[in-house]
Amino acid sequence: MALIDWTDSMSVGVQLMDDHHKKLFDMFNRLHEAMKAGRGDVVIGNIMVELLEYTRYHFGEEEQMLQRIGYTQMEMHKGLHRKFISDLEGYDADVKKGMAVFAATQLLNSSVAWFRDHVMTIDKGYTELAKQHGV
Ligand SMILES: [Fe+2]
Numbered sequence: 001m002a003l004i005d006w007t008d009s010m011s012v013g014v015q016l017m018d019d020h021h022k023k024l025f026d027m028f029n030r031l032h033e034a035m036k037a038g039r040g041d042v043v044i045g046n047i048m049v050e051l052l053e054y055t056r057y058h059f060g061e062e063e064q065m066l067q068r069i070g071y072t073q074m075e076m077h078k079g080l081h082r083k084f085i086s087d088l089e090g091y092d093a094d095v096k097k098g099m100a101v102f103a104a105t106q107l108l109n110s111s112v113a114w115f116r117d118h119v120m121t122i123d124k125g126y127t128e129l130a131k132q133h134g135v
């Protein structure tokens, strides 16, 4: 069973952003599977690096889109993204110290829920504005 499934109720109304969110959920699930299978530190570490890179990419794209449509809560939203990235960077640092399993456990225990809540509350907050701008 997957750790987290994307459902229609999580849609932010912007196809591209939904696609990014789905891809991140997939990565969380892959990490969870790798942990369950007891796969080596290297595999787990690689998934985490990929996750960090894709999260940076997604946040950058989302922020640019929000800038274009005149979103007014930019600083708040960017601050939340930054905090999440810094958490992931902390885990990445742990991976580099040879603590991939420990870091992945922490990540799965806290970051997945944070990310789902972020999509469900903060990201969904731009749905109407995006619709008004035909995004
Ligand atoms: Fe966001």
Ligand SMILES: [Fe+2]
Pocket (backbone or CB within 6 Å): 017, 021, 058, 062, 119, 123
């Ligand atoms: Fe997002």
